[in-house]
Amino acid sequence: MVQLYGKQFSSRMLIGTALYPSPAIMQAAIRASGAEIVTVSLRRETAGGRVGSNFWELIRELDVAVLPNTAGCRSVQEAVTTAELARELFDTPWIKLEVIGDDETLQPDPIALVEAASILIKDGFEVFPYCTEDLTVAQRLRDLGCKVIMPWAAPIGSARGIVNRDALKLMRARLPDVTLVIDAGLGAPSHAAEALELGYDAVLLNTAVAKAADPVAMARAFRLAVDAGRTGYEAGLMGPRDFASPSTPVVGTPFWHAVS
Ligand SMILES: CC(=O)[C@@H](O)[C@H](O)COP(=O)(O)O
Numbered sequence: 486m487v488q489l490y491g492k493q494f495s496s497r498m499l500i501g502t503a504l505y506p507s508p509a510i511m512q513a514a515i516r517a518s519g520a521e522i523v524t525v526s527l528r529r530e531t532a533g534g535r536v537g538s539n540f541w542e543l544i545r546e547l548d549v550a551v552l553p554n555t556a557g558c559r560s561v562q563e564a565v566t567t568a569e570l571a572r573e574l575f576d577t578p579w580i581k582l583e584v585i586g587d588d589e590t591l592q593p594d595p596i597a598l599v600e601a602a603s604i605l606i607k608d609g610f611e612v613f614p615y616c617t618e619d620l621t622v623a624q625r626l627r628d629l630g631c632k633v634i635m636p637w638a639a640p641i642g643s644a645r646g647i648v649n650r651d652a653l654k655l656m657r658a659r660l661p662d663v664t665l666v667i668d669a670g671l672g673a674p675s676h677a678a679e680a681l682e683l684g685y686d687a688v689l690l691n692t693a694v695a696k697a698a699d700p701v702a703m704a705r706a707f708r709l710a711v712d713a714g715r716t717g718y719e720a721g722l723m724g725p726r727d728f729a730s731p732s733t734p735v736v737g738t739p740f741w742h743a744v745s
Pocket residue numbers: 501524554556583615640641642643644668669670671689690691692693
């Protein structure tokens with residue numbers, strides 16, 4: 486079970502609702518993923534007129550929690566206004582806070598992110614900030630009251646997987662009490678497994694499933710990978726070594742400790 490602001494979920498995968506070839510495939514893929522939380526871009530859906538119409542009906546049929554996001558916002562004010570609209574529309578204190586700083590990489594703006602998170606938390610929001618792997622920024626967000634933090638694996642839509650593994654390992658080690666979700670840049674099920682093996686609590690992804698040749702099969706593959714990664718983490722992974730160690734050292738003693 487993973488805990489997000491006091492709510493328990495059995496799935497460790499959150500999934501986006503954009504870019505699918507059709508509404509029916511979106512629904513089938515989300516079902517196949519086993520995700521219990523979907524993220525919805527308020528700006529995109531309201532601009533396209535989807536919220537409140539057919540799109541919202543499709544989401545409702547899935548019977549999942551909705552995590553509205555501020556995708557596309559580029560300033561503190563824009564993000565705060567979007568979050569307020571989302572709270573009204575979706576009747577939830579949850580907001581996935583995204584403030585883009587760089588148009589080419591869609592890299593989050595850490596300064597605006599911290600400022601917007603501070604405003605929103607004071608206003609009663611439960612903030613899920615999308616950030617880079619920078620530890621200090623994550624610590625600032627935690628200190629403000631973020632109980633969930635969502636560092637990227639790689640730029641949104643890049644499918645590159647975990648680029649800065651060491652920094653993400655460090656963040657996990659230094660923020661043991663925060664629910665950490667890898668968000669963005671995962672391209673293959675093995676990337677998701679790696680995130681869970683590192684001890685991350687969950688992953689959020691969209692493009693890799695929506696743009697797969699078979700989104701429903703890919704959603705299932707990610708689901709299995711998330712389960713495998715978490716099971717491996719809980720089983721206690723052995724650390725890598727710089728030297729060889731024979732796995733059958735002595736004939737007749739198959740167990741690593743003496744058995745009487
Ligand atoms: C940060 C953000 O908006 C994510 O929800 C994103 O959509 C997921 O990233 P990928 O599309 O790379 O999986």
